Amino acid sequence: MSLPSDRDAVVVGYRPLVVVMLSPLAFALVFASWTIFAVLGVELREMLGLDELDFALLLSTPMVTGALAALPMAALARRHGGRRVMIACLLLICPFLWAVAHSSDYVHFLLSGAGLGLGAGSLAAGLVYVGELCPRRHAGLALGLYGAGMMGAGLSYLLLPLISQAYGWRSAPMLYLLPVLAVAALLWLFADDPEPPAVSSESDDDGMAARPGWLAPLQHWRPWRLAVVYSFFYGAFVALTLWLPAYLGAQYGLGLRDAALLALPFPLAVGLGQVAGGAWGDVRDFRALRWWVTAFVLVCLFLLCYPPFTMQIEGVERVLTLRYAAPLWGFLALLVAMGLVMGLGQGSLMRMIHRDHGSQLALVGGLALTLGGLFGALLPVMFALGNLWVGIRTAGFMFLYASLVVCMLVMVWDHASGAGRLRP
Known part of the structure; x- marks a missing residue:
């Protein structure tokens, strides 16, 4: 595999630094806007009289539209420049933030959430943008710093409960309007779009013959194999970020502010793991490490699956009663450890x-975000149905556990077929 030599050159000037700083900030603001419904769930459920399934659909709506928008926006970024598409997507979510603050019925909230999901175009465009500008030898660190924008969910956890208590929940969505507009303006003023890369008519990075049409490589398994594994970590993170405040409040009897603050370490751990994982990827190949990462997350999910239970054992002289309930500190410690490793994997x-x-980053990266968004959109609904059908709040972790088992089977098949092995 060979890439253009100028990708290895050190880019001088302040504009690449502006991109490295502003792109994660745009990523963070998009994620923060997605978590509005999660953090303000108590107020919305009381005002609208929503049951668990209705609320799950509200959480899933931004992820559905975001997944559908990721690949087309990545294509537009590849053709017209990531900066332009990022700015357009940031401006696009502004009227929907205003609409969330002024909506009064469930359908309006669903439509507003669908509009916020279009911000995922900024995520896909930013991925293409950073990937094109960063030097190849530091690409992992640059992409890791960009992915650390997922910590924007923590911004909502920290600020929205305070704003809601002080000024009412309708003021909370308006809080993001000015930062979103400011980042869009800074991108317009201080960032540039690089020259579009030359497209080879002979072959692509994978050695496959070029085919007419940008989506033609998706006929092969190679673009899918990494995207499928990435989609689990990305989708699970987004879904857990949306679900955690409500879960902590119901499972441990916490108020909105306490539940949001206790959920904060999870997105922070994932963001830090992203940076460490990207930097790790610059110096070592991840193909061997991915087995340890997925195995660790699988063990964590197995432990998180256990609901509180009571077990009676008939002893020799008396009946022994064993009770188990995961303490709050133990749950959070396990969650943070899992989040750090998930970020490392991402x-x-x-x-x-x-x-x-490299030359198909827009296609494969957009595919990964699309699959991850669709998987993440499915999870809140499965969590709600698990509560309704199984009657156990930890059913969501059970579903994640089963999904990761399937993901690992895909990895095993990929490795056995030879596609996942290192090429000489």
């Missing part, structure tokens, strides 16, 4: 995508 996998599919 950062390293994105570095692999950049290395193996």
Whole structure:
């Protein structure tokens, strides 16, 4: 595999630094806007009289539209420049933030959430933008710093409960309007779009013959293999970020502010893991590490699956009663450890995508975000149905556990077929 030599050159000037700083900030603001419904869930459910399934659909709506928008926006970024598409997507979500603050019925909230999901175009465009500008030897670190924008969910956890208590929940969505407009303006003033890369008519990075049409490589398994694994970590993170405040409030009897603050370490851990994973990917190949990462997350999910239970054992002289309930500190410690490793996996996998599919980063990266968004949109609904059908709040972790088992089977098949092995 060979990439253009100018990708290895050190880019001088302040504009690449502006991109490295502003792109994660735009990423963070998009994620923060997605978590509005999650943090303000108590107020919305009381005002609208929503049951668990209705609320789950409200959480899923931004992810559905975001997943559908990711690949087309990545294509537009590849053709017209990531900066322009990022600015357009940031401006596009502004009227929907205003609409959330002024909506009064469930349908209006669903439509507003669908509009906020279009901000995922900024995520896909930013991925293409950073991938094109960063030097190849530091691509993992740059992409990891960009992915650390997922910590924007923590911004909502920290600020929205305070704003809601002080000024009412309708003021909370308006809080993001000025920062979104400011970042869009800074991108317009201080960032540039690089020259579009030359497209080879002979072959792509994977050695496959070029085919007419940008989506033609999706006929092969190679663009899918990393995107499928990445989609689990990305989708699980987004869904858990949206679900955690309500879960902590119901499971441990916490108020809105306490539940949001206790959920804060999870997105922070994932963001830090992204940076570490990207930097790791610059110096070592992730193909061996991914087995340890997925195995660790699988163990964490297995432990998180256990609901509180009571077990009676008939002893020799008396009946022994055993009670188990995960303490809050134990749950949070396990969650943070899992989040850190999940972030490590996301950062390293994105570095692999950049290395193996450099000229097709828009396609494969957009595919990963699309699959992850669709998987993440499915999870809140499955969490709600698990509560209704199984009657156990930890059913969501059970579904994640089963999904990761399927993901690992895909990895095993990929490795056995030879596609996942290192090429000479």
